[in-house]
Amino acid sequence: MAVSNFLLVLSLSCFGLTFSVSSIQKEIQDLKNGQEEIKNLLKEVLYQFNKTENITQTPKKSLTWFEFGSSLLSVNKLTFEDQEKVLVEVELSHTPQTEVDWIVDSTIIGANEYRFGTWSTGKENSTLYTILFSTSVKFLELISVSTGNYSTSYNIDVNAQNAKKIYQRVCQGAIDDINSTSVAVYFRCLPELDSRDSWYQRMAIYAEFEEKNEVHFKFLESEPNPYVNVTYERNSTATGTVVFSNRALEKFKTFLFLDNHLTLNLNDVVRFITYRFTQDISPEKTNDEFGFLESIPFQEPLEGEKVTIYCDALGRNPPPVRVERDGMPISDTSDVYIASSRSTLWSISYVTYLHASKEIEGNYTCVTDDKSREVFPLYSIELKPKVRWDLNNLMYAGNVSDEGKYLVLEGSEGLDVSCSTFDNDTVVVFDKVQRTNLTKWTERLEVWIPGPSQEFEPYSMWHISCTATDKNGENTFELYL
Structure with missing residues (x-):
């Protein structure tokens, strides 16, 4: 949650306002060296973006648009099959105050931690962030966080084909306090958003629901309810409006924060980009709360x-x-x-x-x-073996039958498991046992639990108790077959 909360982060050139988005994209593709030219182009786009009011469809009321702090320039992915390693390089243009971290599966790693396989290289107008990780990794994101509570997250497809891609996408956000009960949130991008493209906007709230001093996070759904009403508009400017009932405002009047998301699905080496910012919209504000x-x-x-x-x-x-x-x-x-x-x-x-x-x-x-x-x-x-088996989602669905089922566990070296019937403690004999090394520390144990035989009373459900043990501890669980 912390990092996801922490997630924060320009297209006409100086040759004239008629310089089209498609021309910019073609120019970028034609660049041989690319880095300094792309940076200069982004600076010019931002200048024109802020200068020109009619580039995108914006609300009638004048808004203050903020920047998310980083722009994606390129991504390079390379897999070393023999070494079972993946190298990913992500090049960002960002402000000096921007903080950058990696999320690898469920862990957070700094961008300059060589002992964790991450480092960065400063270029003249950008920074190249590099990470080396195992092919077993399922999830990878690079997060940039600016000083204004704005973030941008770049989700990398770890299973994508090796490739080097050049990207250009810049987005800005704004928020408007319509009245005491309504708030509107806006996102605009270059190239402009198209309602036919794959992107979506979401809003959520942080509030103290019941227990004092504990903040809960909740996405706001579009379905009407007694507390809040949410609507979205898919135009060249993404607009989200939330209307709170008096009942909701009374409940959260001193502690209510709105979290705003715009996700662009790229379906490439970069699967998607999410822009995010948080605002304090509490009707009554207490300092330092x-x-x-x-x-x-x-x-x-x-x-x-x-x-x-x-x-x-x-x-x-x-x-x-x-x-x-x-x-x-x-x-x-x-x-x-x-x-x-x-x-x-x-x-x-x-x-x-x-x-x-x-x-x-x-x-x-x-x-x-x-x-x-x-x-x-x-x-x-607590370190203890993991059970990778349940009745609803078996790893080996193809092997499930009335005759028995697979039990799959993971733990430290020396992992073992024993099972017995729950009522009379008769030891269950496993027909098949397979042990596989996962890492130099861990291994996987797969055992086949046979169904009830004639030596047991015929049950429609067979209730057994199992205990998995390794050098770090044990895990006891019950199964119904």
Whole structure:
């Protein structure tokens, strides 16, 4: 949640206002070196974008348009099959104050952490961000965050064919307080948005619903309800309007923040780009009021995996926060990456472990780093085997039959599992056992659990109890076959 909350971030040239978008795209494709020329072009586009009022269909009321802080110039993807590694280079043009991080599956990694496989190279008018990761990675994003609570996220297709692509897309946002109960949000882009293209706008709110000092996040749906009404317009300017009922405003009057998203689906090496910004729209504002974001269920890690624990606070100038384990600060070592950031609305801190081990187990809390020292519980971490089997989504659906089913587990080296009938503790004998190394720390164990035989009483459902163990701990669970 923290990073997703943290996500923040011009097309006529100086040759005249009649210089078309398609001409710009052709010019970019023809560039041989490309980097300095693209940067200069983006500067000119931004200048004309802000100067010219009739480029896009804008609201009648004059609005203040803000920039998201970064522009995508190119992406290069290369897979090393023999080494089972993928190299991705993303080139961005951004302001000096912009912060950049990677999200790799569910972990957060700084852009200049060579020990984690990331580094950056400064160019004359841009920065090249590079990451080297395993082919087992399923999700990859580069996040740029500007100082004004605006972010841009670039989602990379890790399964795309190797390619180097040149991109050009610039978007801006604006917000308009229509009246005491309505707020409108606008996005405009160059090239202009087309209602026939694949893009969408969404809005969400952060509010203190029930428990004091805990902030909840909720997307606003278009279906009418007693609390809020949301409408969207798909034109060259994307417009979203939210109307709050008096009942809703009374409930959230001192703590209500609107989160705004525009997602452009590119369906390329870059799958999509999301522009995002957050605004305080509380009817009544109390200085320095803040709350911790609700903690989400934590996926227990396996030994050797990267793990990120994060906390964030939202409000009006929230204090610095940090992550603690068992009430103690965490040290920044060769295997640990710690980062913190603050803005007028956000205070964020996170800790990423390069390799999960027994030492990272414990109770984690989010703590304000000031005199008040407010403590917010996050979750506990315990290393134990993972069960990859359930009745609704079997990994080996093709092998399911009345005769038995597969049970798939993952854990540290030496993983084992034992099962018995729940009522009479008769030991279940596995017909097939297959063990596969996943990493130098972990392995996968697949066993075939046979259906009830004549030695057992015939049941329509066979209830068994299993315990998976490895050197770090154990996981006990029940199954119905």
